[in-house]
Amino acid sequence: MTLKALAINCTLKSDPAEPSSTDAMIAVLAKAFAERDVEITETVxxxxxxxxxxxxxxxxxxxxxxxxxxxxxxxxxxVFGGPIWMGQIGSVAKRVLERMDAFLDETDDQGRMPSYGKVAVAAIVGNEDGAHFSSAQLFQSLNDVGWTIPAVAACYWVGEAMGSIDFKDLDKTPEKVTKTARMVAGNAAHLAGLLKTSPYPG
Incomplete structure (x- = not known):
């Protein structure tokens, strides 16, 4: 079964030429998804x-x-990617979530939102703290508007408190991040395949 993934990068940096740690984390997940024969077709x-x-x-x-x-x-x-700012997911990510609120009123004749049967995972980066809170914000909001969240659905990295090193500046990806990315990709691909074969009844 062919599965496709799309990544959205909710960095606050609008210039595509400016390096983004969120892009670096999405790249880690892209490699893990490729091992499951799932292509991330594009990062927006x-x-x-x-x-x-x-x-x-x-x-x-x-x-x-x-x-x-x-x-x-x-x-x-x-693949919903975004940075932590002030201990929470950034404003661009929140804008995307707000626009998905429309799904609540866009149901089919079985009461299913357009996101039903589709899987969402998170790619989160930042310094200090906030990864768990940010993923909680994302997953609650995404679930409210019909997305399915697999087990171990967030791959994240946070730097030391008051530090200045970003994820994109690391010499190599930490082993724990790579291991988590493989779990995220494996669980997401498995669940997406099941839902594609057997959609929610509504």
Whole structure:
């Protein structure tokens, strides 16, 4: 069975030429997914787009969310990447979650949201603290709007308190991160395959 994943990078950096630790973490997961024959077809840097504030699927002229929404829903797995800022997931990630609120009113005749049968995992980076709180924010919100969260669904790294080293600046990926990435990818691929074969009944 062919499964496809899309990664969204919710870094606050809008310039695609500017290095992002979130991209570095997504790359670790991409390698782990490839071992499961799951391709991350693209990484979308959300801050490059004009995703307007709101809670509908189209907020009017100039809104780039409809195109991103279409890409997200065309895949079996969403890799939701984002940085920790001030101990919580960053504002760009929250904008994406707010726009997914529209799924609640976009159900099919069985009451299923467009995200039903699709799996979401997290890629989180930052210094000091906040990885568990950020994944809790993400997973609760994503589950509310129909995404399925597998066991061990977050791959994260946090640097030392008051430190200045970012994940992208490490000489090598920590073994624990690589091991966790393999668990995330394996569980997500397994669950996505099951849901593709046997969708939720609604």
């Amino acid at each position: 840097r959300v801050a490059e787009l004009n995703v307007l504030p709101g809670v509908t699927s189209n907020e009017g002229e100039g809104d780039d969310w409809p195109g991103l929404r279409e890409k997200i829903l065309a895949h079996d797995i969403l």
